[in-house]
Structure formats: C-alpha cells, structure tokens
Amino acid sequence: MALEGTHESEKLVSASQMNKEATILAIESSCDETAVAVIRGNAQRADVLSSEILSQIQIHREHGGVVPELASRNHITALQPLIQQALDAAAVSMSDIDAFSATAGPGLASSLLIGHTAAKAMAVATKKPFIGVNHMEGHLLSPFIERDQGIEENLALVVSGGHTMLLHTKAFGQYELLGKSTDDAAGEAFDKVAKMLGLPYPGGPEIEKTAVNGDPSAFQFPRSMMQAGMLDFSFSGLKTAVLYTISELNPDTGTAQPQQLPDLCASFQQAVIDVLVKKSVMAAKSVNAKHITMSGGVSCNGALRAAMQQACDNNQLTLSYCSPALSTDNAAMIAYVGLHHFLNNNFSDLNSDIDPNLPLNTLILRN
Known part of the structure; x- marks a missing residue:
C-alpha cells in the first residue's frame, strides 16, 4: 500500500530551505501522557530544547488500563503549567515560537481535543501557524531527532x-x-x-x-x-x-x-x-x-x-x-514533524479537527 504524497501539498525541502531554522512548540495528548516540547532546528538537525512529560500511569494502574474520561480531565489540569515549564526549560518565550503543533490523531478523542485546541489557541493569540501532526508520523521519524544527517531512507x-x-x-x-x-x-x-x-x-x-x-x-x-x-x-x-x-x-x-x-x-x-x-x-x-x-x-x-x-x-x-524518552509518547517527536511541515510551508487550517482514527495517509495541510 503506497502512502506516497502523504500530505496533499507536500514538497521536498529545497536547497534554499536546508539552512532555514525554526523553533516549534508541540503538545502531545493522544492518550494518557500529557507532554509539551520545544525544539529548534533545520532540515538536517533538530535539537530538543525541552521535553516535559507528565505521566498518568499511577492514576490508571488501579483500573488496569487507560480510562478516557480520567485521561482528558488530567490533561486539562496539567497542560497549562506544563507549557510554561517547557518554555522555561527551553529558555524561550512565547514570542520566540515560530509555529505551534499538536497531535491530531490517532488517539482518544477526548484527550486529543485538549492538546489540539490549546495549540490552536496559542497560534491564534500569537498570530503564528498551527500544524496538526499525525501521532504515528511522530513515532516513525523520531529516530532522526538530534541526528546530523536529517531524515534518511x-x-x-x-x-x-x-x-x-x-x-x-x-x-x-x-x-x-x-x-x-x-x-x-x-x-x-x-x-x-x-x-x-x-x-x-x-x-x-x-x-x-x-x-x-x-x-x-x-x-x-x-x-x-x-x-x-x-x-x-x-x-x-x-x-x-x-x-x-x-x-x-x-x-x-x-x-x-x-x-x-x-x-x-x-x-x-x-x-x-x-x-x-x-x-x-x-x-x-x-x-x-x-x-x-x-x-x-x-x-x-x-x-x-x-x-x-x-x-x-x-x-x-x-x-x-532513539532514547527511551523519545520512544514512548512524547511531544518532541510531534514538534519534529511540525518542524518539517513548517520548512515546507505546510500549515493546518484553524478549522481542522482531530481524528481518533487518523491514518497516516490522510492528514491534509495547506500552503
């Protein structure tokens, strides 16, 4: 099954873009981990300036698995202080961010909505682009974070x-x-x-x-x-x-x-x-x-x-x-994919929605 042209307006990074650099803040809230990260980089290398994760394992352990309502409720409580924590750890301010990314799917609908809505709100408030990211594409490309060769075949x-x-x-x-x-x-x-x-x-x-x-x-x-x-x-x-x-x-x-x-x-x-x-x-x-x-x-x-x-x-x-911290659910991998979309001038519409069953070949972005 070919997934080429995964994004409708995808373009390869041109030679003139290779040295273009951007700072991306991303939110990952697809399941029971609340995560915020800030990365800065270009097409060849991205450095993780901060990657904050608040685990809910202890909350869900007594139930033997993730309870969606509990997960979304805890995302709401955790997200705002975690965003500030990520900014402080990265030593950047909101005005330094070039674009905001969030997981659009797949995942639990009630959890996805929290991070997706928050990232869009920050994009509106700062007049910066918003980029919805496929969770699986984040995992797929995570081994290339903080490598000097960029994404290789x-x-x-x-x-x-x-x-x-x-x-x-x-x-x-x-x-x-x-x-x-x-x-x-x-x-x-x-x-x-x-x-x-x-x-x-x-x-x-x-x-x-x-x-x-x-x-x-x-x-x-x-x-x-x-x-x-x-x-x-x-x-x-x-x-x-x-x-x-x-x-x-x-x-x-x-x-x-x-x-x-x-x-x-x-x-x-x-x-x-x-x-x-x-x-x-x-x-x-x-x-x-x-x-x-x-x-x-x-x-x-x-x-x-x-x-x-x-x-x-x-x-x-x-x-x-990648390291265990970047292998499990985290926001650095979402920011990394968001960075590459930014370099390709691919942004999500603010009217875009989450998709709990989002396949890897149907995330459509715009120029």
Whole structure:
C-alpha cells in the first residue's frame, strides 16, 4: 500500500530551505501522557530544547488500563503549567515560537481535543501557524531527532501499544506501508498477557523485567504469519496460546503461579521478538533498504534491541532507534514533524479537527 504524497501539498525541502531554522512548540495528548516540547532546528538537525512529560500511569494502574474520561480531565489540569515549564526549560518565550503543533490523531478523542485546541489557541493569540501532526508520523521519524544527517531512507518498524507497522520511508512525507497488525498490536499483546499473568499495568516493562530470570525456550509459543514475503503481523494466537498454557499448568486455579512467571514471560517475549526481527529484516531486503529504524514504546525493550542489532549485524544493515524518552509518547517527536511541515510551508487550517482514527495517509495541510 503506497502512502506516497502523504500530505496533499507536500514538497521536498529545497536547497534554499536546508539552512532555514525554526523553533516549534508541540503538545502531545493522544492518550494518557500529557507532554509539551520545544525544539529548534533545520532540515538536517533538530535539537530538543525541552521535553516535559507528565505521566498518568499511577492514576490508571488501579483500573488496569487507560480510562478516557480520567485521561482528558488530567490533561486539562496539567497542560497549562506544563507549557510554561517547557518554555522555561527551553529558555524561550512565547514570542520566540515560530509555529505551534499538536497531535491530531490517532488517539482518544477526548484527550486529543485538549492538546489540539490549546495549540490552536496559542497560534491564534500569537498570530503564528498551527500544524496538526499525525501521532504515528511522530513515532516513525523520531529516530532522526538530534541526528546530523536529517531524515534518511529506511525500513521503519513502528511498534507500540496501538500499532505494529512496517513502512518504507523514502523521505519526509513519502512512506509506503509494507505490513501491519491484523489484530492485536505487539504492545497491546504485552499488556493483555501481563494482565493474564497478574502483572501490573503497563505490561510491557513488567514482562521484560520478569523475563530476565526466565528461560525463553521453556514454552514453544507460536510465531504467526512467518511465511516468506508475508509482512503483516498477528499476535492474537500467541496471546491465546499463553492463556491456554496458564490453564494447562494450573487447571485448578487457572492462574499462573509466581514461580512460573519468569519462564512464561521470557517465552512470550521471545516469540514476539522473533516475529518483529525476522519480518523487519525481510521487509528491508524486499525494498533494498540498508537502514532499519525502530520506534514506539515497545522499541524500548532491551531484548528486542539486542536481537534486532544482532540481526542487522548479520545482514549488513544499519540500525537506529532513539532514547527511551523519545520512544514512548512524547511531544518532541510531534514538534519534529511540525518542524518539517513548517520548512515546507505546510500549515493546518484553524478549522481542522482531530481524528481518533487518523491514518497516516490522510492528514491534509495547506500552503
């Protein structure tokens, strides 16, 4: 599926624009993280002047997942002081900002509205441009933040709680979707399996921590859709296999025992890693890409990073990923995409709305 021409009025950055510099303030509020960032840069390099994130994990943990109403209510409370905190940390004032960006989607509607509306209000108040940003494009391009080479052609694995995708990134705004999850995203599978095992939310870090002392070959969980040339993902069967294994091990209680958790976590985690790594390398070879990038919250997993690095070394591929702070939901990645739109003179209409299901190929901006 080709996503070229992702933005209707997209233009490549011209030679005269290469040294054009701008300062962007962005808000990310697509789910349960309230985030504000300020970056300054040009087409080749962007520096993060500040990146402030207020986590709501403790608020939602007792519910076992994100409660939309609670998330939006806390965004409202947190956002104004967080904006000031980001400005102070960056040592800039509102008048120094060249454009304001915010996540337009995908995400929770009630959460998206908070950041999107606030960024538009600041744009109106300062008579500066407003730029709506696709959350997934933020993840997609985040490995290039604070690098001197700008955005390079690569095979991108975007792996988070809501999405698992393989994309061929040719340049800014030129993306080809090669594969995606047909059911649960990898991060969603981590959270659901963690819940089955009685581990706290969010599940990904808990499974990784527990797996350290486990045997990844203790249980032979399935690796779905691994046929040659098949680049889509399916983790639903893996999740079901874990559930059945727990029941078989504990027919009386149906719940995993503490001593079983390390092996269950390690075996489940290894199954996910094997699929992600093999398909990423397969996809890179299919488009003759020499560079693989990883982004999204699941890309923070240390075992995944080690396995992907080994696979890239074995196949003469370069691997890039960003720091954990830029891998999970953050506003710096939104500001980075906003910067590139600004350099291309692509701005959003102030009448533009959020889209909770916004696909990567339908975010339309204007000159």
